[in-house]
Amino acid sequence: AFLMAVYFRGMDDDETLWLTQSMLHSGDVVDLSCIPGIKTDKHSTGGVGDKTTLIIGPIVAACGVPVAKMSGRGLGHTGGTIDKLEAIPGFRTNLTAQEFTENVRDIGLAVAGQTGNLAPADKKFYALRDVTGTIENVSLIAASIMSKKLACGTDAIVLDVKTGSGAFMKTVEQAKALAGKMVEIGRGAGKRVTALITEMDRPLGLAIGNALEVMEAIKVLKGQGPEDLKEVSIELAANMLMLGGKGDLEHCRKLALQAVSNGSAFNKFTQMILRQGGDPAVAEDPSRLPWAPVQAEWRAEKAGYIQSMQAEKLGAASLALGAGRKTKSDSIDPAAGIVLVKTTGDRVEAGEPLAVLHTSDKTRVDAAIEILRDSLLVSDEPAEQRPLILGFV
Ligand code: URA
Numbered sequence: 095a096f097l098m099a100v101y102f103r104g105m106d107d108d109e110t111l112w113l114t115q116s117m118l119h120s121g122d123v124v125d126l127s128c129i130p131g132i133k134t135d136k137h138s139t140g141g142v143g144d145k146t147t148l149i150i151g152p153i154v155a156a157c158g159v160p161v162a163k164m165s166g167r168g169l170g171h172t173g174g175t176i177d178k179l180e181a182i183p184g185f186r187t188n189l190t191a192q193e194f195t196e197n198v199r200d201i202g203l204a205v206a207g208q209t210g211n212l213a214p215a216d217k218k219f220y221a222l223r224d225v226t227g228t229i230e231n232v233s234l235i236a237a238s239i240m241s242k243k244l245a246c247g248t249d250a251i252v253l254d255v256k257t258g259s260g261a262f263m264k265t266v267e268q269a270k271a272l273a274g275k276m277v278e279i280g281r282g283a284g285k286r287v288t289a290l291i292t293e294m295d296r297p298l299g300l301a302i303g304n305a306l307e308v309m310e311a312i313k314v315l316k317g318q319g320p321e322d323l324k325e326v327s328i329e330l331a332a333n334m335l336m337l338g339g340k341g342d343l344e345h346c347r348k349l350a351l352q353a354v355s356n357g358s359a360f361n362k363f364t365q366m367i368l369r370q371g372g373d374p375a376v377a378e379d380p381s382r383l384p385w386a387p388v389q390a391e392w393r394a395e396k397a398g399y400i401q402s403m404q405a406e407k408l409g410a411a412s413l414a415l416g417a418g419r420k421t422k423s424d425s426i427d428p429a430a431g432i433v434l435v436k437t438t439g440d441r442v443e444a445g446e447p448l449a450v451l452h453t454s455d456k457t458r459v460d461a462a463i464e465i466l467r468d469s470l471l472v473s474d475e476p477a478e479q480r481p482l483i484l485g486f487v
Pocket residue numbers: 220234235236238239
């Protein structure tokens with residue numbers, strides 16, 4: 095009855111904050127007070143090809159602002175940071191609360207799965223929302239996300255609210271409404287919070303799938319990699335640095351770029367891998383990551399300009415190749431996924447490769463290509479692209 099009442103009547107900002115705080119205090123709250131400085135966290139509402147945490151965490155930590163990040167696993171067409179990190183041989187994401195805190199204290203960076211019993215009331219609410227058709231309420235979504243973020247105990251949070259076909263929030267207006275609610279909750283709880291609204295009609299970068307995304311993140315940390323991924327990563331990192339007290343946004347953008355160009359972010363990534371039990375040689379030699387035995391090309395049927403390659407469908411095709419899970423208990427193939435050769439806005443000729451599909455099971459290729467075909471719109475006119483950063487709260 096409560097959920098239905100909220101769904102139909104909405105909640106004001108105070109009510110939303112009170113619900114968040116009740117859920118937050120229903121379980122453990124991580125205590126990071128023993129670590130000096132402004133501890134930062136970042137949260138993405140989920141997208142396709144979104145490997146920004148692997149890039150931003152090391153950049154921000156290399157600039158001297160501690161990053162304490164608890165992440166989730168992928169479900170459906172969206173990936174999860176924990177699955178990506180676990181593609182690195184030996185990498186442990188199941189840190190104890192003590193290990194998590196010690197790593198943040200000692201090297202300024204930890205990325206782990208949820209430790210302890212964080213916001214258990216949210217899990218019960220979420221299950222009830224699922225069966226009562228009340229998931230899609232902006233206050234309930236904001237309270238759910240923020241109760242878990244606040245339980246992680248950081249002082250500052252940068253929210254990346256994705257919008258478009260591959261995102262939970264399909265329109266910019268919906269994304270802004272969610273961002274506004276989450277920022278209000280964070281401020282009401284005494285935290286420093288900003289939110290960026292970012293593009294997710296198209297995937298971020300060219301790689302989709304766990305090991306493939308780690309490889310692409312390493313490229314960006316080495317100063318290479320796709321421009322869109324670089325731009326969004328630097329913008330998010332700069333916001334974290336700003337909240338972490340490193341100066342205005344313009345200055346923080348420069349700091350983030352410097353951390354990449356002088357190699358300190360790359361070194362920090364290697365340090366994190368070592369500290370969490372992974373093979374640090376992966377950073378220098380990504381061929382040590384899992385590599386799928388089957389690679390198949392998807393080729394263009396006609397010439398033209400790519401108007402769209404819908405992110406949601408690309409995520410679904412990657413899932414069909416084995417990179418994701420349909421239900422929580424499914425296992426995943428860390429090597430599976432897609433590397434785009436062409437992306438939205440590009441010109442393509444008939445017969446040219448659009449993407450390379452990676453999988454351990456060649457019987458999955460046809461079904462994935464079927465989904466990919468459906469994702470693609472090619473026409474004679476050059477495509478208009480909207481900016482990657484669509485708003486700021
Ligand atoms: N993610 C969450 O954690 N909660 C929601 O309600 C929706 C997305």
